[in-house]
Amino acid sequence: MLFNSIDFAIFLPIVFVAYWFLTNKSLRSQNLLIVAASYLFYGWWDWTFLLLILLSTVVDFTIGLKLKKEKSPLYRRVYLWTSIAVNLGLLGVFKYYNFFIDNFIQAFTLIGVEFSVSSLDLILPVGISFYSFQTLSYTIDVYNKKLNPTTDFVSFAAFVSFFPQLVAGPIERATNLIPQFLSNRKFSYPEASSGMRQILWGLFKKVVIADNCALFANQIFDNPELYDGSTLFLGALFFTFQIYCDFSGYSDIAIGTARLFGFNLMKNFAFPYFSRDIAEFWRRWHISLSTWFRDYVYIPLGGSQGSKSKKIRNIFIIFLVSGFWHGASWNFILWGALNAFLFLPLLLMKQNRNNIEVVALNRVLPNYREFFQILVTFSLVVIAWIFFRAKDLNDTFLIINNIFSSSFFTIPSILTPKIKMIYTLGLICFLIIVEWIHRDKEFGLEIRHYSKPIRWIVYTAVLLLIITFGYFGESEFIYFQF
Amino acid sequence: MSKFLKNTFLFSLIVLIIHLLFSFCANSYIDDYYGKLSNGHKNSLVIGTSRALQGIVPSIVDSTIGIQEPKLYNFAFTLSSSPFGKVYYDAIAKKISSEQAGKYSIISIDPWSISENQFLYSIEKLDHSSVLFQLDNVTSHPNFEYLYDKYPDGWGNIIMKRAETSLLIKNAKKLNKNFAGSFSFINQDGYLKVYASLDENVVAKKTSEKLKLYQELADSSKVSEHRMSFLLKIISLLKKQGDVYLVRLPVHEEMLQIEQNYMPDFDIIMTEAISLSNGFYDMTNLDHNFKFTDGNHLEKSSSKIVSMKIGKWIKTLNKQAAFN
Structure with missing residues (x-):
């Protein structure tokens, strides 16, 4: 369902009225309503896409609970990588599979080796890059013990599928959004x-x-x-x-x-x-994605600490990954690289926070x-x-x-x-x-x-x-x- | 909460009022169809494609016959929107009112509106591209359904189109003879008044393009039983309102040649339709130097003459009928 459509203009007031007048007595009912409305909102494109969201929800909810109970670092790491593999795996299949196949074929053709692997005729599920990153942030935060996993499946499902930001962000952090689902909301004029x-x-x-x-x-x-x-x-x-x-x-x-x-x-x-300057631009553009990459990729890599070569490496990684996140094409990768080139002098001259x-x-x-x-x-x-x-x-x-x-x-x-x-x-x-x-x-x-x-x-x-x-x-x- | 709901209601009211005010800005100047689809029920109709749309002036036919009310109304569109078929039939059925009586209707016939073409205009493809396709409302003003469907650009576009056409009409007399473009608007009687260049070179170029297009159509078209059956249904439908006359409008001689080569037995194919109607007037062989804007459409001065001739012909038929 598009925000700029008649469907949404009808959908929103109905959900609003039901939320504040019919389900306002119970937090669980309100959250259930949000899940139902969000699934309807998302299923409006194609109801089969709902299976992917449901899969992500069940996997990350279960892994969150396992991470809390599990003491062994090895098993905890296995759980974390299971979540990463499922979320990025879905993303990889739907978004990047054909890109990699086409490029491998081209690369091997260049060196004279011919082989054929057929591309998949897949439709990219709307917003998959957004909700995959959102659920990943939950598992990573639970793994890092920054967040207690929720035992309330409905609240978690509402967090993953919350319709206002489901298909194009902002990519919310579990630490910000889940507590809001777990506490009573009051209408504020x-x-x-x-x-x-x-x-x-x-x-x-x-x-x-x-x-x-x-x-x-x-x-x-x-x-x-x-x-x-x-x-x-x-x-x-x-x-x-x-x-x-x-x-x-x-x-x-x-x-x-x-x-x-x-x-x-x-x-x-x-x-x-x-x-x-470009550094300021990146602090002001798509903040939820930039800070996601900062917190879950850039800082774990060492961020702006360490040797000059490490700084350069980290900047390139984050911008290339950011470019690639936007789409499976060389144009996006070059766009990321160009931004890295523009950003790098500021970082190296320590002018990036001017x-x-x-x-x-x-x-x-x-x-x-x-x-x-x-x-x-x-x-x-x-x-x-x-x-x-x-x-x-x-x-x-x-x-x-x-x-x-x-x-x-x-x-x-x-x-x-x-x-x-x-x-x-x-x-x-x-x-x-x-x-x-x-x-x-x-x-x-x-x-x-x-x-x-x-x-x-x-x-x-x-x-x-x-x-x-x-x-x-x-x-x-x-x-x-x- | 009540304050929020009150303000939201007020805001929604402003949205509705703005829409309503703007919707009355839409008139027959905004495009070639809106005027026809927003002026209530009509029971005496001119039916056909763009030849009739630009070729038959209802007010002239009426005045020649001497009819005051109910007035004849031009409900013809284009070959892509109104060939004889279900879409056009349904639109006509919605346009006429069962509560009023009509006087007479005129149906313009030619080989193309009873043909089908597998490549260029198959029945399904053409019907789905019609401006009338899935249009439930063909009468009310403002016609929100039409405006919503055809104008996703907001009211600004409509207002500007209206202003542009008004300006062009105002300055129509000042337009240079060599003016190469064209503009049009729907008259109150549904006739499409087209201002187009009459410069010989411009007309020759347009005519040559049109002849080429119709030759291509002729090469890949055939008579359609489906379209013929709907022509008969339309005649029957309109006969409930009054007399129904068939006319074949004049075209450029080379266009006529293409049509005669394509469908030499047109009159025979039309036998059933003609017998169902109150008369058939073939104007293609009239000895008159009509002007065409592109070989296919009559120029507005010639449309007046043609309309007058149709009026006289119907008047004569009526006299004969009264005499008999």
């Missing part, structure tokens, strides 16, 4: 109304900005050979805003929806395009230095997105070559529909202004400190923009494919 604001802003970002930008980004990336450097850069710009608004829009709707049910999910985006505070805090505008830093970082991010979006490596290098040629200085082609392109650029400016004003807040439309009439004027204005310029056809979120 300020939290719920803030949740509604966040849903509204997420919807604006998705259906107005992301879906309109997609039209032009697709035009250009589908046939890059038709365009000159300036138009290709414009296409990369459209994609830059498309992916941000698509993904952070989803996160906003997810976090806002969870708030309606009394849950606090972790922040996933913190205005990343206002970052002053910009921790919100940019231009307590000022209306950034100073020249900050503005220049933002511009450079943003431009690097735009170039990196080309690797992420292009169909294959040939297209990627074609686009990069043309952007870094004299044709970059020509006037970009007018894309069709012309009027849509003009208002989309206007709407992007509106987004930047609103997000800049609220860059020190939780999300772009956190206006609880405004007076009531002003708040309602803003709601109506954003609503008008959604209704007037939004796209309401079938449009999936980009991150569903990961």
Whole structure:
């Protein structure tokens, strides 16, 4: 079920009413309702996918209990690796099997050895990368004794399948979310109304900005050979805003929806395009995944401690794995590598934690230095997105070559529909202004400190923009494919 | 909680009001179909494909015959949306009201609307691509079902299309003779008024493209029993409302040649339909220098003449019937 669909617009109020009015007397009933609603939400795509979630849930719940009882380090390690093998195994089969097979065949063909292994005709289950990592975090935390395993299967099942963040995150930590399932929730008006604001802003970002930008980004990336450097850069710009608004829009709707049910999910985006360097960008972009890799991969590898070569190795591992997490293609791996190259100088010069505070805090505008830093970082991010979006490596290098040629200085082609392109650029400016004003807040439309009439004027204005310029056809979120 | 529910209700109300206000912005300027599908029930209809859509002006036919009410309404679409078949039949059945009586209907017939083509327009493929496919509502204004289905882009797109067409109509007289594009809108009587270039070169190019397309169709099409059976059903359905007349509209001479080669025995194939109707008027051999925008569609000045001729023909038939 898509957040931007009529189905969800009907589903959400029904679950909300049932949750607060029918099952509010019992915590277990509320959790059961969440599990049922989440399975319905997920089964809307394909009910057979539910078997995978159920398998993950049963395996990790059982292993969690075994880990608590088991004292032998060897057996504990076996349990941990069983969970890793099951979760990553599912991910490997559905997401990476064909990639590895195709590349092995190609590699052996290059050295003159021919063999044939047929690819599998598999559909990637929606959100498998997200919930696999979420359940893994549970087992790893239990193994490391940072978390007591839960004995309540319903709460655990609700944690794994919680519908607001099931298919595209934020990837929650068991230490944050499971305790919330185990304690009574009370309805809070300020939290719920803030949740509604966040849903509204997420919807604006998705259906107005992301879906309109997609039209032009697709035009250009589908046939890059038709365009000159300036138009290709414009296409990369459209994609830059498309992916941000698509993904952070989803996160906003997810976090806002969870708030309606009394849950606090972790922040996933913190205005990343206002970052002053790549390190800051990665602290503000897809925070739940970056911190997951930091805590479960980077730090266990030694993090930024140790020799220079070890630091370099760790940075490359984390960025390559992050790239590969996004998809089984060389484009994603190169995208990860490029980000590692951009990040590395900052780490080696110990400049990676220079910009921790919100940019231009307590000022209306950034100073020249900050503005220049933002511009450079943003431009690097735009170039990196080309690797992420292009169909294959040939297209990627074609686009990069043309952007870094004299044709970059020509006037970009007018894309069709012309009027849509003009208002989309206007709407992007509106987004930047609103997000800049609220860059020190939780999300772009956190206006609880405004007076009531002003708040309602803003709601109506954003609503008008959604209704007037939004796209309401079938449009999936980009991150569903990961 | 009650405060939250109250505010959510208020917010939902604003959403509904905005939708409702915007929905009235949709009119016959937004595309070639909306006007036909949002103006209530009609019981005297012009039926057919784009030839009838652009070729028969109901108000002129009515005024030539001298009919005031109920007015004739052009409910023709295009070859891809309204060949004779179940989809079109159902839409016609929904358009007519059992509570009112009609006066007469006109059905435009030609070889293409009774044909099927395995490759280019098989029955199933064509019916599913019809603008009328699975459309339950063909009468109400605003037609939310149509707007929701065809306009996923939000109201902005609709408002801009309306504004663009209004602007073009306002400036239609100033358009250069060499204006190569075209624009159109639905008249109140359902007729599609098309503003297209009449520059000889532009028309020649369009005609040549159209002739090529129809030659390809002719090479791979055959008469469809399915479409023929629905033509008969449509005639029977409309006869409950009043008289039904069949017409074959004029086309460019080379187009006519393609049709005659493709279906030389058209009149024979139509025997049953003709006998079921109140008369058949073949206008393809009229001695008149009609203008076409592309060899297939009549230009609007010629549409007026054709409509007048149809009106006179029906008037004569009526007189003869009264005399008999």
